[in-house]
Amino acid sequence: MVVSVREVAALAKVSVGTVSNVMNRPEKVSPDTVERVQAAILALGFVRNDAARQLRAGRSRSIGLVVLDVGNPFFTDLARGAENRAAEAGLTVLLGNSDDDAVRENAYLDLFEEQRVHGVLISPIGDTTERLARLRERGTPTVLLDRQAENRNFSSVSVDDPAGGYTAARHLLERGRRRLAFVGGPASLRQVTDRLAGARSAVAEQAGATLEVIETTALSVLEGRRAGESVMARAASERPDAIFAANDLLAMGVLQALNMNGDVQVPGAIALIGYDDIAFASAAVVPLSSIRQPSELIGHTAVDLLLREAANGAEGEHEQIVFQPELIIRASTGG
Amino acid sequence: MVVSVREVAALAKVSVGTVSNVMNRPEKVSPDTVERVQAAILALGFVRNDAARQLRAGRSRSIGLVVLDVGNPFFTDLARGAENRAAEAGLTVLLGNSDDDAVRENAYLDLFEEQRVHGVLISPIGDTTERLARLRERGTPTVLLDRQAENRNFSSVSVDDPAGGYTAARHLLERGRRRLAFVGGPASLRQVTDRLAGARSAVAEQAGATLEVIETTALSVLEGRRAGESVMARAASERPDAIFAANDLLAMGVLQALNMNGDVQVPGAIALIGYDDIAFASAAVVPLSSIRQPSELIGHTAVDLLLREAANGAEGEHEQIVFQPELIIRASTGG
DNA sequence: AAGTGTGATTGAATCGTTTTAATCGACTGG
DNA sequence: CCAGTCGATTAAAACGATTCAATCACACTT
Numbered sequence: 047m048v049v050s051v052r053e054v055a056a057l058a059k060v061s062v063g064t065v066s067n068v069m070n071r072p073e074k075v076s077p078d079t080v081e082r083v084q085a086a087i088l089a090l091g092f093v094r095n096d097a098a099r100q101l102r103a104g105r106s107r108s109i110g111l112v113v114l115d116v117g118n119p120f121f122t123d124l125a126r127g128a129e130n131r132a133a134e135a136g137l138t139v140l141l142g143n144s145d146d147d148a149v150r151e152n153a154y155l156d157l158f159e160e161q162r163v164h165g166v167l168i169s170p171i172g173d174t175t176e177r178l179a180r181l182r183e184r185g186t187p188t189v190l191l192d193r194q195a196e197n198r199n200f201s202s203v204s205v206d207d208p209a210g211g212y213t214a215a216r217h218l219l220e221r222g223r224r225r226l227a228f229v230g231g232p233a234s235l236r237q238v239t240d241r242l243a244g245a246r247s248a249v250a251e252q253a254g255a256t257l258e259v260i261e262t263t264a265l266s267v268l269e270g271r272r273a274g275e276s277v278m279a280r281a282a283s284e285r286p287d288a289i290f291a292a293n294d295l296l297a298m299g300v301l302q303a304l305n306m307n308g309d310v311q312v313p314g315a316i317a318l319i320g321y322d323d324i325a326f327a328s329a330a331v332v333p334l335s336s337i338r339q340p341s342e343l344i345g346h347t348a349v350d351l352l353l354r355e356a357a358n359g360a361e362g363e364h365e366q367i368v369f370q371p372e373l374i375i376r377a378s379t380g381g
Numbered sequence: 382m383v384v385s386v387r388e389v390a391a392l393a394k395v396s397v398g399t400v401s402n403v404m405n406r407p408e409k410v411s412p413d414t415v416e417r418v419q420a421a422i423l424a425l426g427f428v429r430n431d432a433a434r435q436l437r438a439g440r441s442r443s444i445g446l447v448v449l450d451v452g453n454p455f456f457t458d459l460a461r462g463a464e465n466r467a468a469e470a471g472l473t474v475l476l477g478n479s480d481d482d483a484v485r486e487n488a489y490l491d492l493f494e495e496q497r498v499h500g501v502l503i504s505p506i507g508d509t510t511e512r513l514a515r516l517r518e519r520g521t522p523t524v525l526l527d528r529q530a531e532n533r534n535f536s537s538v539s540v541d542d543p544a545g546g547y548t549a550a551r552h553l554l555e556r557g558r559r560r561l562a563f564v565g566g567p568a569s570l571r572q573v574t575d576r577l578a579g580a581r582s583a584v585a586e587q588a589g590a591t592l593e594v595i596e597t598t599a600l601s602v603l604e605g606r607r608a609g610e611s612v613m614a615r616a617a618s619e620r621p622d623a624i625f626a627a628n629d630l631l632a633m634g635v636l637q638a639l640n641m642n643g644d645v646q647v648p649g650a651i652a653l654i655g656y657d658d659i660a661f662a663s664a665a666v667v668p669l670s671s672i673r674q675p676s677e678l679i680g681h682t683a684v685d686l687l688l689r690e691a692a693n694g695a696e697g698e699h700e701q702i703v704f705q706p707e708l709i710i711r712a713s714t715g716g
Numbered sequence: 717a718a719g720t721g722t723g724a725t726t727g728a729a730t731c732g733t734t735t736t737a738a739t740c741g742a743c744t745g746g
Numbered sequence: 747c748c749a750g751t752c753g754a755t756t757a758a759a760a761c762g763a764t765t766c767a768a769t770c771a772c773a774c775t776t
Binding site for chain 1: 753754755756757758760761762763
């Protein structure tokens with residue numbers, strides 16, 4: 047019960063070439079033949095075999111997207127932006143979730159390369175540039191997401207993380223807080239270290255202000271809760287009076303921990319600010335101040351860059367696009 | 382600069398057949414030949430072309446997953462479960478987002494069928510059973526998610542939605558509420574109508590209790606907010622004293638609307654319960670009571686069913702698995 | 717020494733679509 | 747009436763990995 051162009055051609059009494067033409071450039075085929083072939087396709091329930099098509103074409107019609115965490119709305123929003131733009135260009139997005147794991151990241155890159163995807167968008171964990179360079183050398187255009195390559199060797203779409211970190215910390219300082227804590231990790235993530243660096247420079251400018259770092263093993267709600275609990279375990283006088291979390295998931299976890307016992311007021315005792323401004327941030331126990339990133343726009347732009355990169359060939363220029371983040375003030379830092 | 386098995390074979394001074402054997406069943410090849418071939422692969426940076434492989438094999442090594450909304454954590458959790466189980470079986474999951482749109486759903490089904498995926502998992506919108514029956518007839522095993530086929534013609538993994546709806550409404554009634562409102566839609570979604578039906582029967586059992594329906598066009602935070610605002614627009618005496626939202630996203634939107642002006646107390650004036658128990662529910666402004674569904678387990682089980690279905694061939698039995706939901710009580714219904 | 721078995725390797729056919737050069741008919745203008 | 751053109755169609759050659767029957771080399775048995 048396998049139906050290939052061969053059967054369709056036989057039924058429509060034409061050659062396989064004509065069947066192919068009907069599917070791909072019907073204007074080259076006489077109207078009545080088109081009709082006859084389409085009738086045959088329908089009658090037999092023919093579905094074209096994409097593997098054969100790709101084999102001939104050399105490249106697939108999809109692009110691979112590797113994100114750090116599909117559970118993070120920031121990345122699903124970004125994916126939506128990429129998907130929409132890709133759809134306009136007739137391409138499909140394959141979504142891979144590295145879950146902050148180098149092995150999984152690598153597995154997805156292998157898979158995408160074997161599939162000869164049109165290109166790869168990736169928010170890399172740690173330092174993968176060597177692997178990515180090889181990927182590109184072998185002909186798969188690559189764009190970095192949410193991260194700039196040190197050596198400008200890659201096209202990238204990112205947001206100014208040091209500036210975001212600076213803005214967040216500055217905001218807390220302006221609210222009169224002096225004993226800040228940064229919650230985030232792992233340090234292998236560039237986003238984390240950049241935001242921390244930004245916060246550091248803001249604190250350095252302010253006499254009498256301090257910044258402690260509470261490191262986490264992931265950017266998840268659970269890890270945030272753990273960090274929050276470690277703060278709660280201290281005597282009240284030992285606690286920071288403001289917390290800057292490296293993303294909103296962490297911030298929400300921290301918030302849960304602080305609120306669980308009900309004895310720590312936010313923002314009364316501790317002000318809290320997150321990062322990303324995911325949709326849930328505004329609906330939190332205490333609506334969360336945050337640093338907004340234009341997530342959909344990032345995905346959208348990344349696809350544009352990828353298409354340009356693909357068109358230019360290997361020796362084209364690489365373009366770095368950096369968006370500016372935006373401070374969103376809500377109740378968690380005193381409205 | 383294209384590298385195929387041919388080049389590898391030439392460099393290693395063996396035949397292409399041997400190269401293939403090295404990759405797929407190295408135990409059939411003498412150790413030193415294996416080594417020579419692998420060295421050649423590495424030296425040339427050879428990456429096997431998946432399209433050619435699939436063409437020969439007849440089927441791809443991935444399974445297609447079509448969900449209603451990737452923005453909904455329920456579905457990303459489900460996807461994670463599916464992905465993990467699939468990985469154990471050496472398969473990849475391709476995630477498609479129908480966004481509650483029949484056209485996009487169809488596009489993904491076409492794509493997956495053209496790719497000759499191992500099988501399809503889908504949370505169908507509206508009535509797609511005819512389309513799915515054809516898909517299966519042509520050889521692609523299919524499992525329904527979060528939805529049972531009326532005629533038992535499909536394997537499916539779902540949760541008892543009428544029971545969940547009943548439980549939610551019953552809980553509100555037991556808290557002394559009598560003027561309930563159901564927020565949800567569109568009515569084309571089976572999940573919505575089933576949960577509503579369950580709620581209806583609970584209300585019918587309770588003398589003096591009423592249930593109004595506020596229909597939405599989607600199960601999103603935004604639509605929830607819209608519904609909440611329509612409630613706020615009424616005189617206080619005309620408002621319900623309890624709201625059952627068809628999922629947590631809606632419930633969080635409702636909550637935002639009720640809280641925005643600050644004048645409606647939850648659960649004081651209006652008790653609120655959602656559905657799914659997504660991770661963010663417990664971190665909401667007012668921690669949200671909800672009906673928990675075992676999302677990861679659903680994804681996991683669905684892949685199992687799919688593999689069984691694929692093994693049995695077309696005329697095998699179809700299995701319907703129904704999980705029971707669980708009431709989670711938090712502050713939004715009075716703790 | 718002939719025959720038998722075994723393990724390693726090979727060569728060619730195959731999967732299904734796309735593409736290109738070639739062919740065919742019919743028609744037009746000189 | 748013939749050369750030339752044009753549109754529609756065809757046949758065959760790709761694309762690259764897999765697989766299976768055939769071959770080969772070599773050791774072991776009788």
